[in-house]
Amino acid sequence: MRTKIKELLLATPESQEVTVKGWVRTKRGNKSIAFIAINDGSVVHNIQVVVDVPNFDEETLKKITTGACLRVEGTLVESKGSGQPVEVLAKEIEIYGGADNTYPLQKKGHSLEFLREIAHLRPRTNTFGAVLRIRNAMSFAIHKYFNERGYCYIHTPIITGSDCEGAGEMFNVTTLDINNAPKNEEGKVDYTKDFFGKPCSLTVSGQLEGELAAMALGSIYTFGPTFRAENSNTPRHLAEFWMIEPEIAFFDIIDNMDLAEDFLKYLVRYALDNCMSDIEFLNKMFDKELIERLNFVVENDFKRLTYTEAIDILVSSGHKFEFPVSWGTDLQSEHERYLVENHFKRPVILIDYPKEIKSFYMKLNEDGKTVRAMDVLFPKIGEIIGGSEREADYDKLMKSIEEKHIPHKDVWWYIDTRKFGSAPHSGFGLGFERLLLFVTGMANIRDVIPFPRSPKNADF
Ligand code: ATP
Ligand code: MN
Secondary structure (H helix, E strand, O other), X not given: XXXXXXXXXXXXXXXXXXXXXXXXXXXXXXXXXXXXXXXXXXOOOOEEEEEEHHHOOHHHHHOOOOOXXXXXXXXXXXXXXXXXXXXXXXXXXXXXXXXXXXXXXXXXXXXXXXXXXXXXXXXXXXXXXXXXHHHHXXXXXXXXXXXXXXXXXXXXXXXXXXXXXXXXXXXXXXXOOOOOOOEOOOOOEOHHHOOOOOOEEXXXXXXHHXXXXXXXXXXXXXXXXXXXXXXXXXXXXXXXXXXXXXXEEOOOHHHHHHHHHHXXXXXXXXXXXXXXXXXXXXXXXXXXXXXXXXXXXXXXXXXXXXXXXXXXXXXHOOOOOOXXXXXXXXXXXXXXXXXXXXXXXXXXXXXXXXXXXXXXXXXXXOOOOEEEEEEEEEOOOEEEEXXXXXXXXHHHHHHHHHHOOOOHHHHHHHHHHHHOOOOOEEEEEEEHHHHHHHHHOOOOHHHOOOOXXXXXXXXX
């Protein structure tokens, strides 16, 4: 039975027999002694294996190169070196798989850009090991948070027949041969011959179906993949990303803001409490202010204000923005970050946006001009959460649907919830990879998901 390196590094060394299995990071030494650093992915640190060279077969030792996978039997002793508490004195070594000098992760210090080109091997780097362990811990923490508060996890569909959410461009799902698609009398593609009998796409959000469930189960959340065919090559957008979407009956916009703030603080605190060795590594390697920023978010209240107040601040700031800003314009990331990083110097929650720039389902305010939208803005990221109180009034919802030219056939089922036992309710969407950008301090969203999907890139 192997012991994971994470456990070995915490064990009291008493010359006990141990088995280590993992991948060689480095090997150094001379004719009499060799030191092999092995990593098994359980923790960012390696364990040092010490080899008494004359006692081992030369051919075997030659095959122990960076990237090779080994089984080592030996005794766990206190380390004589200063780099680690314990080390393994090897008695027997088996090579599961060698790696010759074409293994791309030879030297240390590859650029993140290069590592993206070898996404099949980058989990073997310290950086991606750390990111993927944090990603795992955050997934678990999300389920834990909602589970402990009585939320029901709902699986919303990935293939959708409605194109009304307006959250972004969609990917088509079809089994028709695009080179030889059947045509109707008007010469257009005849989707009645397609698999679903109508045009379908990959979902951009599970919210609308989430609302249906909230109107029965009270408090629900979704956590699944979403897809946007937006041709935006930014460090904050992916074509395939994961989203967490709670939806809660009897919640107004204030409750919604309270939940978003509590949830984000819980997740950041969970990371600090459970992922510290990985966070420390990332802090040292990529972002010297990471730990400070994480602590700051946990300890301080988010600033809450209206869109209108935010516009006043931006306009009177005198700051030269790339995109000019005035009441009615959608905020760009540079505006969001100005508010968070320069003006308030803390996370910000903006509410009450102009109805024209927001989705049809958001609750209309009494001014008739703004809706109860809510965006949470974070340092270095900009928007991390988008949400709203939903329009619960049948007539107002119908008017909004009309104004936004949404076909009735796409939303009749959604409208039914306002016809039968409507209730005030609210919810939001947290982009999982945006959260991970914040928690890991990584600068590019392609580096917080194992296999990123972005324009012109679907390898691996
Ligand atoms: P943005 O303005 O940043 O493009 P959005 O307003 O289109 O985002 P929403 O539709 O409100 O985003 O989606 C909810 C959340 O999902 C966002 O707050 C963000 O965290 C995340 N998100 C949106 N689009 C993407 C994307 N392309 N890649 C990764 N995360 C995304
Ligand atoms: Mn948004």
